[in-house]
Amino acid sequence: MSELTVRESINQALAEELERDERVFLYGEDVADYGGLYQVTAGLQERFGEERVFDTPLSETTLGGTAVGAALTGTRPVVEIMFGDFLAIVADHLTNYAAKMHFNYGDGTSVPLVVRTNYGAGDQFGLHHSQSPIAWFQNVPGIKLVAPSTPHDYKGLLKAAIRDDDPVIFLENKLRYETEGEVPNGGYTVPLCRSDRKREGEDVTVVAIGGMVDVALAAADRLATEGIDVEVIDPRTVVPLDKEPIFDSVRKTHRLVVVHEAATFGGFGGEIAAEVAEEALFHLDAPIERVGAPFTPVPFAENLEEAYLPDEDDVIAAVRNTLGE
Amino acid sequence: MQRLTLPKGGKTMEEGTVVEWLVAEGEPVSAGEPVVLFESEKMTSEITASEDGVLLERAVEAGETVPVGTELGRIGEESDGSTDAGTVSGEDVGTASGEGVGTRAGETGSDRPESVDAGRGPGRSGSTGVEPDPGPFRAAPSTRRLAREHGVSLSAVAAETGARRLTPAAVEAVAAGSNPPTEDGPAPDADELVVEPVPNPEGDVLGSPWARTLAANYGVSLEAVADAAGTDRVRAADVTNYVERDAGGTTEPSATAAEPAVESAVEPGSDAGGAAIERDRTEPRVAREAPITGARGVMFERMGTVAGEYASTTTVARVDVTELLALYNRLSTAWGEDVPVSLTAFVVRAVGRSLPDYETLNAEVTEAKTLRIYEDVNVGIAVDTDDGLLVPTIYDANDRTVRGLSREVGRLASGAREGTLEHDDLQNGTFTVSNAGSLGAYINTPQINPPQTAVLGTCAIVDEPGIVDGEVVPRKFMHLTLTYDHRVVEGATAVGFLQEVKSRLEAPESLLS
Incomplete structure (x- = not known):
């Protein structure tokens, strides 16, 4: 085991997969010479050369189209989109081509590409560089959406995503590149489409996504001092969702809080709430609580952005509501 | 017999007034039919018959106010009551009812089960009229909340406004004009009320x-x-x-x-x-009930097959593993972290070298009831994972060295736990080794993994006295348990195989060659 930051664990995952499989290559805006806006890909071009790690012009449309084409030829492109907000530009290639081709041709065609991008507010990047775009893609069958929370999961899930035969959007929370955690030495992968119980508890189930897992765990620690025992479930892969552990947990605690960074309206939390309402309604002892952002663009001003982002207090209030306090 | 008792219509209701009897004494009534109207807290409700019968008695007359739980009357077969309903006279009624009020009102406390039952009656069975009832009033949740906040009953709002669709404004209006229901005013005149059965006298719980x-x-x-x-x-x-x-x-x-x-x-x-x-x-309370699926479903099927069809028999050997552990420690130092030495590898090595001489143990019973002897020795090792028990396969176990087996055991065990094994890794086994010792089992009888014919279990290593050169000395022992299908494997074969594995493990250096 070693203590790594999220940035280091992603960098290691990329290096190990570039090393392991010559079909893997990495490109995007400023990923090579500069090492990525957040220095996630630092040193990789030096180590693997300009054929395997290279910069591109400012054209997300081209990034998407070339990635789909390259994946169809049998390579495994890993593309970085500098901000998740720009996924809107590359969305046509992802939703109408990468996601559809396996179903369209019926001959085993697969599009094994990975789009890495960051998401989230908190850095005063304003309304065009702070969004959390999960909901934009959750309704597109054929794309896997991965949003890890710990260095261990970031590394293991990115390696699994690169080895996966389907297109994967890999979402990195930009506030948490410096988060540290234990990472095993040597190669390992974390399977896609498996949720993880990050904390065991009896009273309330909190399902938190991506960067909100840390927030939920901190809230759970505070609630524990009052004797409120919160279970925290991290889906890790958002689509396709590993639902059973969530149902099992709700059948145990009878209370559900869903936490994500995007707006609650139309957000992924609504989908989890609906699934639980369908499968476990008669086990619920309280209305389901959703914690997320208000339905407004991410504000620029620091104080407004702070108010916009869900925090520990929001989670604690939601948990208390489910307990009828 | 049904006792008609005054139900508790709301949390604050303590008494009620009989407004009108709809059925005369001695008259037949049928289940669902309204029998008596009562009024409390400005609401008029009805009590319906829950069974067919005859109104035997009116214990409380119209206009009287009595506490919740008081028996108002009884319905039953004519023979139920002492009163002969067919020939009842006015004097008799008066006497009987006078007694009834006095005594039964005092019994209110002990009569609660009945009162709850009657309380449910009006709401549930009130809508069985011939013409389609337009149903109760409607109110949006916001209106209901407003009513709760003002402490106003929706029924009262419906009664006062005569509307079926209640609005927040109507609630506000009634709240502004109404007296708090807890005040002890004179009972309002029945003529002022909208005498319409109100469906939910219990309030909105x-x-x-x-x-x-x-x-x-x-x-x-x-x-x-x-x-x-x-x-x-x-x-x-x-x-x-x-x-x-x-x-x-x-x-x-x-x-x-x-x-x-x-x-x-x-x-x-x-x-x-x-x-x-x-x-x-x-009645034991059920905590949980779940379908048997996934890895547990596989276990369910296979163990069912073994229990139902196999002649499973177990034989046990106690193995002195003192020298094996010493060798294990030497190799751990020598090989370092590159190849973590595995005790399972030694057991698989001993099994691999012994099995070819005991071929019915490296076999399976086919569906056609033939015994299929395998040439290859593919040993499955049982691994406990979060998703249940997995049994990945070491192919050609008899051709591998302890070092090669250690490496393979490590790969399969971590692959099983991380869920990264290939399909081939999980099939084609011809014999299985199961380690219950790591969980501390002193002696554990493993179950055969069908369609195989045998399984070897390794148990916990324990410090026990042993005898070396006539002296009692501390030694380390481990039990080996072999479960075999006695339909196709002779006892002598099983015991012979187990003894051979035991002697190989007790001379562990021989396993390195």
Whole structure:
């Protein structure tokens, strides 16, 4: 085991997969010479050369189209989109081509590409560089959406995503590149489409996504001092969702809080709430609580952005509501 | 027989006034038919018959105000009552009812089960009229909340406004004009009221889905729980508290309908918790029930097959592993971290070298009831994972060295735990080794992995006295357990194989060549 930051664990995952499989290559805006806006890909071009790690012009449309084409030829492109907000530009290639081709041709065609991008507010990047775009893609069958929370999961899930035969959007929370955690030495992968119980508890189930897992765990620690025992479930892969552990947990605690960074309206939390309402309604002892952002663009001003982002207090209030306090 | 008692229409209701009898004494009534109208808190409600019969007695006359729970009258077969309904005279009625009021009002406390039952009657059966009832009033949740906040009953709003669709404005208007229901004013004149059966005299008690599920399981009414807990929003905890603490004398009749012993629960000498304790004795509460699927489903099928069809027999050997452990420690130092030495690898090595001489153990029984002997020795190793038991396969185990086996055991074990094994890694086994020792089992009889014919179990390593050169000395021992299918494997074969594995493990250096 070693203590790594999220940035280091992603960098290691990329290096190990570039090393392991010559079909893997990495490109995007400023990923090579500069090492990525957040220095996630630092040193990789030096180590693997300009054929395997290279910069591109400012054209997300081209990034998407070339990635789909390259994946169809049998390579495994890993593309970085500098901000998740720009996924809107590359969305046509992802939703109408990468996601559809396996179903369209019926001959085993697969599009094994990975789009890495960051998401989230908190850095005063304003309304065009702070969004959390999960909901934009959750309704597109054929794309896997991965949003890890710990260095261990970031590394293991990115390696699994690169080895996966389907297109994967890999979402990195930009506030948490410096988060540290234990990472095993040597190669390992974390399977896609498996949720993880990050904390065991009896009273309330909190399902938190991506960067909100840390927030939920901190809230759970505070609630524990009052004797409120919160279970925290991290889906890790958002689509396709590993639902059973969530149902099992709700059948145990009878209370559900869903936490994500995007707006609650139309957000992924609504989908989890609906699934639980369908499968476990008669086990619920309280209305389901959703914690997320208000339905407004991410504000620029620091104080407004702070108010916009869900925090520990929001989670604690939601948990208390489910307990009828 | 049905006793018509004055139901508790709301949390604050303590008494009510009989407005009108709709049926004369001695007249037949049928189930669902309204019998008597009563009024409380400005609402008029009806009590309906729950069974066919005859109105035997009116114990309280119209205009009288009596406490909640008072018996108003009785319905039953004519032979039920002492009064001959067919020939009743006015004097007789007067005498009988006079006595009835006096005595039964005093019994209110002990008569609660009946009163709860009657209380449910008006709401549930009131809509069985011939012409389609336009139904109760409608109110959006915001209106209902407003009414709760003002302490105004929606029924009252409906009655005062004459509207079916209630608006927040109507609630506000009634709230502004109405006296608090707790004030002791003179009972309003019946003529001023809209005498229309109001469907839900119990007020709007809300229950969470899980609270309703629990209440149904325990057979208690949500309204009773709400009353006991002093809330109009019932949660699961209210139900469990009610059942554990309060249920004793007030359990609904429906819960114990099959038992004629309702009365005995409130007999002198039986404590208040008697009914709840009685239930615990007869019905274990179900914590959870789940389908048997996934890895557990596989186990269910396979172990069923083994138990039903196999002649599983187990033989045990005690192995002195003192030298094996010494060798293991030497190799751990020598090989370092690159190849973590595995004790399982030594066992698989010993099995691989012994099996070819005991071929019926490296075999399977086919569906055509033939015995298929394998040439290859593919040893499965049972690995406990989060998703259940997996048995990945070491191919050609008899051709691999201890070092090669150690490496393979490590790869398969971590692959099984991380879920990264290939399909081929999980099939084609011809024999299985199962290690219950790591969990501390002293002797564990493993079960055969069908369609194989045998499985070897390794148990915990323990410090025990052994005898070396006639001296008692501390040694390390491990039990090996071999379960085999006695339909196709002779006992001598099984014991011979196990002894050979034992002697190889007791001379561990030989396994390195």
